[in-house]
Amino acid sequence: MKFWRKPFDADKIKIPNGEIHIIADRCKGCSFCVEYCPKDVLELSEEFNVKGYHPPTVKKPDDCVACHLCEMLCPEFAIYVTLKEDEQTAELAKEGEQ
Numbered sequence: 891m892k893f894w895r896k897p898f899d900a901d902k903i904k905i906p907n908g909e910i911h912i913i914a915d916r917c918k919g920c921s922f923c924v925e926y927c928p929k930d931v932l933e934l935s936e937e938f939n940v941k942g943y944h945p946p947t948v949k950k951p952d953d954c955v956a957c958h959l960c961e962m963l964c965p966e967f968a969i970y971v972t973l974k975e976d977e978q979t980a981e982l983a984k985e986g987e988q
């Protein structure tokens with residue numbers, strides 16, 4: 891996405907990086923997560939799960955911004971996202987300070 895100007899606080903904002911977890915055997919291959927990911931992080935794999943569907947796979951792991959949209963859209967609760975381990979530790983430390 892291209893902005894017409896740079897936000898004033900752009901240097902203070904850290905973009906989170908998500909870790910994607912896929913429960914392949916729950917997936918029904920609807921592809922909602924693949925189609926609607928704003929960062930085009932996922933694709934359907936060539937493999938079959940126990941139900942005979944192609945579950946998603948992560949094609950660009952460093953591009954996930956942990957927006958959780960895939961998680962919210964999945965009708966089978968087959969995908970969820972956590973922050974990468976180091977970011978999670980930093981987040982917990984911040985909460986501990988408050």
Ligand code: SF4
Nearest residue numbers: 927954955957958960
């Ligand atoms: S959390 Fe957002 S950016 Fe990451 S894979 Fe899901 S939809 Fe894409």
Ligand code: SF4
Nearest residue numbers: 917918920921923964
């Ligand atoms: S939205 Fe859920 S069920 Fe649909 S392809 Fe993605 S992981 Fe599978």
